[in-house]
Amino acid sequence: MFVNRILQILSVIRVSLGSLPERTGTALVATIGFAAVVLVFTGMLSIREGFEKVVQQNGSPDVAMAMRGGSTAELNSGVSLEASRIIGQEANVFHDDRGPVVSPEVLLVVDAPRRTTLSDSNVPFRGVTDRGFVIHDKVRIVEGRMYEEGKGEVIVGRQAAAQFAGLDVGRELRWSGFSWKVVGVFAANGGLEESEIWTDARTLQTAFDRGTYFQSVYIKLTGADTFQSFKDSVTTNPQLNVTVQRYDEYLHAQTEFLSAFVAIAGGVIALLMGLGAVFGAINAMYAAVSSRALEIATLRALGFGRLPVLISVMAEAMVLGIAGGVLGGIVAWIAFDGFQTSTLNWASFSQVAFQFAVTPSLLVQGTALALLLGLFGGLLPAVRAARLPIAEALRGH
Amino acid sequence: MNDSNAVTAETLVRASGITKTYRRGGESINVLSGLMLDVPRGDFLALMGPSGSGKSTLLNLIGGIDRATSGSIEFAGRRLEDMNESELARWRARHVGFIFQMHHLLPMLTAQDNVELPLLLTGFPGAERRRRAAAALKLVGLADRVKHKPAELSGGQEQRVGVARAIVTDPDILLCDEPTGDLDRKAGDAILDLLQALNGEHGKTIVMVTHDPHAAVRAKRTLYFDQGVLVTQAAM
Numbered sequence: 219m220f221v222n223r224i225l226q227i228l229s230v231i232r233v234s235l236g237s238l239p240e241r242t243g244t245a246l247v248a249t250i251g252f253a254a255v256v257l258v259f260t261g262m263l264s265i266r267e268g269f270e271k272v273v274q275q276n277g278s279p280d281v282a283m284a285m286r287g288g289s290t291a292e293l294n295s296g297v298s299l300e301a302s303r304i305i306g307q308e309a310n311v312f313h314d315d316r317g318p319v320v321s322p323e324v325l326l327v328v329d330a331p332r333r334t335t336l337s338d339s340n341v342p343f344r345g346v347t348d349r350g351f352v353i354h355d356k357v358r359i360v361e362g363r364m365y366e367e368g369k370g371e372v373i374v375g376r377q378a379a380a381q382f383a384g385l386d387v388g389r390e391l392r393w394s395g396f397s398w399k400v401v402g403v404f405a406a407n408g409g410l411e412e413s414e415i416w417t418d419a420r421t422l423q424t425a426f427d428r429g430t431y432f433q434s435v436y437i438k439l440t441g442a443d444t445f446q447s448f449k450d451s452v453t454t455n456p457q458l459n460v461t462v463q464r465y466d467e468y469l470h471a472q473t474e475f476l477s478a479f480v481a482i483a484g485g486v487i488a489l490l491m492g493l494g495a496v497f498g499a500i501n502a503m504y505a506a507v508s509s510r511a512l513e514i515a516t517l518r519a520l521g522f523g524r525l526p527v528l529i530s531v532m533a534e535a536m537v538l539g540i541a542g543g544v545l546g547g548i549v550a551w552i553a554f555d556g557f558q559t560s561t562l563n564w565a566s567f568s569q570v571a572f573q574f575a576v577t578p579s580l581l582v583q584g585t586a587l588a589l590l591l592g593l594f595g596g597l598l599p600a601v602r603a604a605r606l607p608i609a610e611a612l613r614g615h
Numbered sequence: 616m617n618d619s620n621a622v623t624a625e626t627l628v629r630a631s632g633i634t635k636t637y638r639r640g641g642e643s644i645n646v647l648s649g650l651m652l653d654v655p656r657g658d659f660l661a662l663m664g665p666s667g668s669g670k671s672t673l674l675n676l677i678g679g680i681d682r683a684t685s686g687s688i689e690f691a692g693r694r695l696e697d698m699n700e701s702e703l704a705r706w707r708a709r710h711v712g713f714i715f716q717m718h719h720l721l722p723m724l725t726a727q728d729n730v731e732l733p734l735l736l737t738g739f740p741g742a743e744r745r746r747r748a749a750a751a752l753k754l755v756g757l758a759d760r761v762k763h764k765p766a767e768l769s770g771g772q773e774q775r776v777g778v779a780r781a782i783v784t785d786p787d788i789l790l791c792d793e794p795t796g797d798l799d800r801k802a803g804d805a806i807l808d809l810l811q812a813l814n815g816e817h818g819k820t821i822v823m824v825t826h827d828p829h830a831a832v833r834a835k836r837t838l839y840f841d842q843g844v845l846v847t848q849a850a851m
Contacts, residue, residue, distance in 0.1 A: 222738050229735050236723030516719040519680050520780075521708025521736045523701055609672075609681035612715065 227526045230517060234530040235537060237513060241506050245538055248502035251495035252542020252591055253549065256584040258491055260550035260576055262484025263583070266477050268575035269561065272377075273473045275409035276356050277466030279442035280312075284435040284452065287459040290471070292325045292433040297460060299430040304457055310444040311437055314352065319438035321350040324422045324431075328393045328415070330382040332560075339560070339569045341378055342414040343393070345422030353436045354411055362387040362402030367418040370425075373402040375412035377571030381560045385415070396425040410469065413560070413571045436465065472563060492591055495542075499595025503535050507603040514603050515611030524604035531600035532593065539592020543585030550584070551576045627788060627820050628654035628677055633686035635672050635843075646672045648843040650686070656787075659814040659821045661831040664840030670824045671792055673840075677822060678711050678790045679703045691787070708736035712781030716793035718773045720765040720780075726752060727761040730779045737784055751779035755809060771802025778809055782819070789813065791823040795830050807833045 238245055284305055285295035302322035305311075311318045324345035329338040351357060365371035372391075379385045391398045398417070406412050423429065439448055442464075449462040463471075507514070514527055555576035563570040633650040636643050647669045654660055654677075662670040675681035676688055679695050688695045690710065698706060712733075720729045730748040739747065752761055755775040765773050774794065781789055791810065795803030811833050813819040823834060831837045839847045 222735070226735050229732065233721050233723065236721075240722075512719060513721060515680075516715075516721070517732075518704065519678070519707065519713050520733045521704050521706075521711075523704045607681075609675040612675075612680070612719070613671075 223526075226522060227529050230522060230526040230530040231533045233513065233517065234510070234534045237510060238534070241509055244502040244505045248495075248499045248535075248538045248595065249542040249545065251498035252539050252588040253546035255488055255491045255495045255591060256543050256546025256588050257550050257553075259484060259488040259587055260547060260580050260584040261554045261574070262480055262487065263580050264550065264554045264574040264576045265561075266480040266484075267577050267580060268572045269476055269480075269570065270473045271575050272408060272413070272570060272572040273410050273563070274466065274469050275407055276354065276411065277464075277469040279445070279464055279466050280439045281353060281465040282437045282439055282445055282448060282462055283465045283468050284437065284460040284462050285433070287461050289461060292323075293327070295433045297322065297432045297435050299432070301458055301460065302432060302435045304455065305435050305437060305452060305460070308437075308448060308451055308455075310440050310448040310451070312440050316349075319349060319352050321347055321353045321436040322419065322432040323347075323350060323434050323436060324419045324426075324428060325433040326422070326426055326428075330378075330384060330391075333381060333383045336383065339382070340562075341382060341569055343372075343422065344411075344414050344416050345419035346416060347419050350419075350436070353438055354406065356407035356409060357404050357411060357416075358406070359402045360405045362400075365401055365417055368421055370396060370398050370417075370421060371401045372398050372415050372417045373404050374400055375414050375416075375571075376403050376405050377412040377558075377560075378415060378569075379403050380558065381413075381569065381571045394426050410472075410570065413569060435460075476561065476563070488587070492587070495591050496595045499535055499538065499592060500598055502538070503531060503596050503599035504602065506534060507531060507599045507606070510603070511606060511611040512614065514606055515608045518606070518608045519612065527606075528600045528604040531603045532596040535596025535599070536589055536592040539588040539590070539595070540585060542592075543588030546588065547576075547581040547584050551581070625655045625657075626653050627656040627658070627691060628652070628822075629687075629689045630673070630677070631687045631689070633673070633676060633688065634684045635669070635676065635681075636684045646843050647676075647683070650843070650845065652838070652845065654788075654820060654822060656820055657814070657818050659810070659833070659835040660823065661834035661837040662822065662824045662840060663826065663828070663831055663837055664846075666826075668840035669843040670840045674790050674792055674822060674824050677788070678713060679707050705736075708733060708784065710787045712784065712786040712789045714774075714777050714781045714789060714791040714794045716796040718765075718777035718797075720773055720776055722765050725762050725764055726757060726768065726776045726779075729765070729776055730783050733780060733784045747783055748779075751783040752776070754782070755779045756805075769802070771798055771805055774798060774802070774806050775809065778806065778813075782813060786819075788820045788822065791821060793824055793826065795825070795827060800829075803827075803830065 289295035306318040306320040327340040328343045330341045374385045554574040557574040560569045560571040630652040635647040734744040
């Protein structure tokens with residue numbers, strides 16, 4: 219009996235979908251409405267996906283990061299050379315054949331013109347010691363060569379080189395009265411470092427009059443599980459006034475503002491457009507029910523119940539929703555995926571270059587959203603179809 | 616006009632005091648007024664009368680696709696007004712075959728699929744459904760048109776598919792609303808031949824609404840309507 223009921227429902231759905239070509243116009247309007255919502259929804263969230271991917275790419279749970287107590291970002295932090303040495307002597311710090319893997323780093327921002335608008339933007343300029351390359355182990359020179367310490371040479375992340383004018387290998391730039399020569403371009407597995415300019419810490423400290431102060435200290439731990447005891451030890455050491463967190467958690471916190479902003483903005487826009495799409499779908503499905511009135515009445519006269527009719531209209535709306543979702547997803551993927559841009563990282567007040575990322579998960583979410591909109595759009599027309607007066611509909615009223 | 620107050624074994628349909636009123640723009644229109652009618656099992660009844668006289672409304676009430684404003688319709692002793700929508704739908708699937716003037720075939724389905732449609736409501740397995748649909752199409756002379764869609768058939772062939780669809784579940788009664796109204800004389804005669812055969816050879820009870828006296832003479836008796844009441848009855 220159950221199988222029979224399913225068969226009835228499937229048959230009515232088949233009839234409903236089979237008559238879709240006769241209603242191409244209204245079906246197309248509804249589908250495009252759903253597609254537009256998914257396009258905007260997916261497009262907005264692909265910003266978040268791309269941004270998070272870049273920022274969180276190279277985070278590692280066995281790397282800790284120390285900043286001045288109370289600091290939430292490197293730019294408003296300051297850690298002395300002495301403090302960085304004390305941190306290096308702590309237990310649970312990983313040692314290689316050259317000693318503790320600890321990287322005190324300088325970070326400041328410099329101006330560079332965007333290639334597209336030529337307007338100046340803040341670009342992070344990081345000074346590292348040679349230990350920094352053990353911590354940031356994804357960094358690889360992809361063009362030119364590594365800088366030589368003390369010579370005012372810099373290497374440039376490939377995203378920064380792509381986004382900002384004048385960061386090509388061989389070019390010379392002036393910041394803080396010093397001349398800097400670009401000698402290489404580096405990649406870092408698509409991570410945040412690729413939006414930065416790097417040189418040796420000592421030269422940067424001298425050029426920008428930073429004395430022996432650093433902004434942060436990166437520490438490779440003996441394991442991810444030793445973080446808490448390392449943190450407890452460092453933060454209770456009376457010689458130190460630092461805050462300690464896992465590097466991956468720090469990076470995650472860096473994305474929170476933009477992620478929340480994009481999610482809320484995308485959500486509000488998608489909601490407003492979604493409402494429009496639902497009303498569009500309601501109209502389209504009312505038109506479909508109206509044009510199918512005779513067919514529905516015939517099925518009802520033959521003995522089909524209200525439920526199969528109701529489900530068939532809902533199914534049609536959901537099919538249009540899925541079609542719109544897939545269409546919107548494809549257009550979003552073509553239009554946005556890999557689109558190169560940069561935005562202000564509110565945590566560091568500097569530009570982060572990233573690519574929009576239309577991920578499979580986003581496409582699934584977009585299609586699910588369209589399916590939901592189709593469900594809402596089909597509900598009232600489906601009820602009307604199920605309650606259609608059979609005799610009147612057969613007379614063509 | 617019923618012959619007795621008791622529903623006899625021979626009475627398939629009994630309409631008692633049927634009134635049907637429509638409201639149009641605040642105005643009440645009486646389509647049927649206190650109608651009394653018995654349809655014996657095996658009858659072939661033609662309903663005639665001018666447009667708006669209530670004959671199609673009566674057909675719809677007997678078929679359970681509309682409800683009377685007052686009065687009662689019994690089908691084999693069972694009151695239709697006591698059934699809810701789901702029960703009525705199941706009852707229609709089991710007991711009633713409709714033949715419409717415009718046949719109302721579903722254009723996206725083949726003749727076979729159209730005829731098979733009511734069988735989905737019966738619980739027959741797929742092979743049996745296909746066998747019965749093919750047999751019904753053979754009975755109406757369309758064994759060679761099973762894979763054709765309605766658009767690929769002539770008007771007369773479409774109506775024959777409509778007849779096959781109506782009889783495929785072996786219903787107790789066939790309700791025909793102007794079955795030849797959209798056909799030329801030759802095709803119409805073929806449909807009437809079929810209906811006569813279904814009544815005469817297979818014992819099907821048939822109620823047929825028609826404007827065409829040529830069609831009405833094929834019935835066993837004819838009832839004439841005017842303004843919602845039966846005015847005359849003629850036996851053929």
